[in-house]
Amino acid sequence: MQPPLHSIKNCFLLTSIAIILLFILLNQIISMDFLFNLENIPTYESKLPFTTIIFVTLIALIAGFFKFNKVLPILGNRFAPGSFGTVAREKNKRQPLPPGPAPWPIVGNLPEMWRNKPTFKWIHGLMRELNTNICCIRLGNVHVIPVTSPEIALEFLKVNDSVFASRPLTMGTEYLSGGFLSITVVPWGQQWKKMRKVVSSHVLNSLRLHSLLVKRREEADDLVSFVYNQYFRNNVDSVINVRLVARRYCGNVIRKIMFSRRYFGEGKDSGGPGFQEEEHVESLFIVLNHIYSFILSDYIPWLRVLDLEGHERIVSDAMRTISKYHDPIIDERVRQWRCGKKKEAEDLLDAFISAKDENGKPWLSVPEIKAQCTELMVATVDNPSNAVEWAIAEMINQPDILKKATDEIDRVVGKGRLVQESDIPHLNYVKACLREAFRIHPVVPFNVPHVSTCDATIAGYFIPKGSHVLLSRQGLGRNPEVWEDPLKFKPERHINLADHHHQVELTEPELKFISFSRGRRGCMGVALGSEMTVMLLARLLHGFDWSVPSNEEKIDLAESKSDLFMAKPLHARAMPRLPAELYPA
Numbered sequence: 047m048q049p050p051l052h053s054i055k056n057c058f059l060l061t062s063i064a065i066i067l068l069f070i071l072l073n074q075i076i077s078m079d080f081l082f083n084l085e086n087i088p089t090y091e092s093k094l095p096f097t098t099i100i101f102v103t104l105i106a107l108i109a110g111f112f113k114f115n116k117v118l119p120i121l122g123n124r125f126a127p128g129s130f131g132t133v134a135r136e137k138n139k140r141q142p143l144p145p146g147p148a149p150w151p152i153v154g155n156l157p158e159m160w161r162n163k164p165t166f167k168w169i170h171g172l173m174r175e176l177n178t179n180i181c182c183i184r185l186g187n188v189h190v191i192p193v194t195s196p197e198i199a200l201e202f203l204k205v206n207d208s209v210f211a212s213r214p215l216t217m218g219t220e221y222l223s224g225g226f227l228s229i230t231v232v233p234w235g236q237q238w239k240k241m242r243k244v245v246s247s248h249v250l251n252s253l254r255l256h257s258l259l260v261k262r263r264e265e266a267d268d269l270v271s272f273v274y275n276q277y278f279r280n281n282v283d284s285v286i287n288v289r290l291v292a293r294r295y296c297g298n299v300i301r302k303i304m305f306s307r308r309y310f311g312e313g314k315d316s317g318g319p320g321f322q323e324e325e326h327v328e329s330l331f332i333v334l335n336h337i338y339s340f341i342l343s344d345y346i347p348w349l350r351v352l353d354l355e356g357h358e359r360i361v362s363d364a365m366r367t368i369s370k371y372h373d374p375i376i377d378e379r380v381r382q383w384r385c386g387k388k389k390e391a392e393d394l395l396d397a398f399i400s401a402k403d404e405n406g407k408p409w410l411s412v413p414e415i416k417a418q419c420t421e422l423m424v425a426t427v428d429n430p431s432n433a434v435e436w437a438i439a440e441m442i443n444q445p446d447i448l449k450k451a452t453d454e455i456d457r458v459v460g461k462g463r464l465v466q467e468s469d470i471p472h473l474n475y476v477k478a479c480l481r482e483a484f485r486i487h488p489v490v491p492f493n494v495p496h497v498s499t500c501d502a503t504i505a506g507y508f509i510p511k512g513s514h515v516l517l518s519r520q521g522l523g524r525n526p527e528v529w530e531d532p533l534k535f536k537p538e539r540h541i542n543l544a545d546h547h548h549q550v551e552l553t554e555p556e557l558k559f560i561s562f563s564r565g566r567r568g569c570m571g572v573a574l575g576s577e578m579t580v581m582l583l584a585r586l587l588h589g590f591d592w593s594v595p596s597n598e599e600k601i602d603l604a605e606s607k608s609d610l611f612m613a614k615p616l617h618a619r620a621m622p623r624l625p626a627e628l629y630p631a
C-alpha cells in the first residue's frame with residue numbers, strides 16, 4: 047500500500063529541517079547571537095559559514111517544494127479521493143473528504159494556487175483531471191469545495207441550506223460592506239438578518255418596485271435614444287459599443303432608482319456617460335472582480351499587511367471613488383430627513399433612511415445605509431449587462447435566433463410602440479435567450495461562496511465546518527452530463543414545447559445553472575434584476591437590427607484570458623428598425 051501523499055511531504059519537510067538543525071548544531075552557532083544579532087554571527091574557520099547554512103536550507107526547501115511534486119506521481123495515487131483527509135478519517139471514522147490535490151503542511155494548496163493563475167481555470171482543470179463534480183482544495187487552513195453538479199449543488203442549497211448559509215471574511219468584502227454591515231457578503235448572524243429584513247420589507251418589496259416603474263421607464267427610453275443618436279453620429283458604419291451601452295443602462299437605472307439621478311456630473315452632450323459615471327461603474331466592476339479573488343491573505347490573514355497581490359490598494363482606491371460620489375448625496379439626504387425637509391420616500395435611498403424599527407427610531411445607521419447602497423449598486427450592474435452583451439454577440443452569429451427573438455417582440459409589441467415591462471411575461475423566447483447567456487456566460491466563474499456553520503455530509507463526503515462552498519456557475523452551466531452540446535447557444539432548450547402555458551423565467555431553482563441561485567442566501571433582486579435584463583435586451587432587439595461590423599465576418603466570441611467577459615467589448619452594427627417618431631428625443 048502506498049503511503050498517503052501528505053505524510054510523504056511531511057516526511058520530506060521534516061527531514062529537510064532535521065538536516066538543517068544538524069548543520070547548525072555541528073557548527074555550534076545556535077546561540078542568542080545567531081538568532082537575534084545577525085550581524086555578529088560567529089564565522090570561525092572551524093564552522094561552516096552562515097551563508098552556507100542558509101543556502102543549504104533554501105535548496106532543501108525549494109527542492110522539496112518543486113522537485114518532490116514531480117516525483118510524487120511516480121508514487122501514484124496523487125489525487126486519490128480523500129487522500130489528504132486520511133488522518134481525519136482514521137481518527138474520526140468519518141466519510142472521506144471530496145477528492146482533491148494533496149495539500150502541503152500549513153499552506154495547503156496555496157503554492158499551486160499561486161503558480162496557476164487565473165485560479166478558477168486551475169480549479170476547473172483539476173476537476174477535469176480528477177473527473178469529479180465535487181472537489182476539495184485546501185487553501186491555508188480552509189477547505190474550499192467547488193461543485194459542478196446540480197444534484198450536489200441542491201444538496202448544499204436545498205437539503206442543507208441552513209448549514210451553508212454563511213459567507214467567508216475576505217479583504218475585499220470587508221471594504222465593500224463597510225466592515226460587514228450589509229447583506230450579500232456578510233456572514234450568517236444578527237447583522238445579516240437585520241439588513242435582509244429591512245431591505246426585503248422596506249426597500250425591495252413589490253410596492254416599492256412598482257412605485258419606481260416611471261424611473262425605470264425613463265432609463266429604458268434613454269437607452270433607445272442613446273443608441274439611436276449614436277447611429278446618427280457614427281453614420282459611416284453605425285458601429286455601437288454594446289458593452290458601454292449595457293453598462294451605461296444598468297448604471298443609469300440603479301442611480302436613478304437609488305438616488306433619483308442619472309448622472310453624478312453633467313453627462314455628455316451625446317447623452318453618453320460622462321467621466322464621473324464611467325469612473326463610478328468602472329469602480330463598481332473593480333470591486334466586484336476583487337471581492338473573492340483568491341488572494342493569499344484571505345486564507346492566511348496575517349499576510350494581509352504585505353498586500354502581496356496589490357489587491358488591497360486597488361479595492362481601497364475603487365471604494366474611495368465610489369464613496370466620493372455616494373457619500374455627499376447620502377449625507378445631504380439624511381440631513382433633509384432629519385430636519386423634516388423630506389417626508390416622503392421617492393427612491394431607494396429614502397426608503398433606507400425612513401425605515402423605522404419597532405420603537406419608531408431610524409432602523410439603519412448612516413454607515414449601514416452607505417454600505418448597503420454600494421452593495422446594491424454592485425449587485426445591479428454586473429449580471430444584466432454581461433448577459434445582454436453575450437446574448438447579442440451569440441445571436442448575431444446565429445441570425446435565425448436573432449430573427450426568432452425579434453419576430454416574437456414584433457408579434458407581442460408590434461411596431462407602433464416600444465417594449466414595456468408589462469410585455470415581459472409574453473416574451474418567452476427572449477427570456478430563453480437570456481437563460482442561455484446566463485448558462486454559458488456567467489459574469490463570474492463561481493457563485494458567491496457559502497460557508498458551513500457545522501460539519502456536514504454531502505454526496506457521501508465529509509464537509510468540515512468552515513468550508514467554503516463554491517458552486518461553479520461555469521461548471522454547472524457547461525456540464526456535459528446535464529447539457530447536450532453545452533457550448534452551443536440554443537435557447538430552444540429552455541422552452542417546454544409540450545406546455546403552451548409554460549412561462550419562461552430567468553430563475554433556475556434546480557441549479558442546472560446559476561442565475562439568481564436559491565435558498566436563504568438567494569438573490570433579493572430577482573424581480574428588479576429580471577426586469578432590467580429583459581428590458582435591456584428586448585429594447586435593443588426591438589429598436590435595432592444588429593449585425594457584424596463590415597470589416598469582420600463573425601463576432602469573435604473569445605473569452606478574456608483572466609475572467610469570463612468577452613475578450614473584447616462587443617462592437618456591432620445597429621440599424622434603427624422602427625418608425626423614427628418612436629425613438630424618444
Ligand code: HEM
Pocket residue numbers: 229230231242250422425426429430493494495560561562563564566567568569570571572574575576579
Ligand atoms: C440579473 C440580475 C441578477 C442576478 C443574476 C443576480 C444573482 C445573484 C446571485 C447568484 C446571488 C448569490 C446567491 C447565493 O449566494 O447563492 C445574489 C445575491 C444577492 N443579490 Fe442578486 N442578482 C441580480 C440582481 C440583483 C439586484 C438588482 C439586486 C438588488 C438591487 C440584488 C441583490 C442581491 C442581494 C442583496 C444578494 C445577497 C443575498 C444574501 O446574501 O442574503 N441582485 N444575486
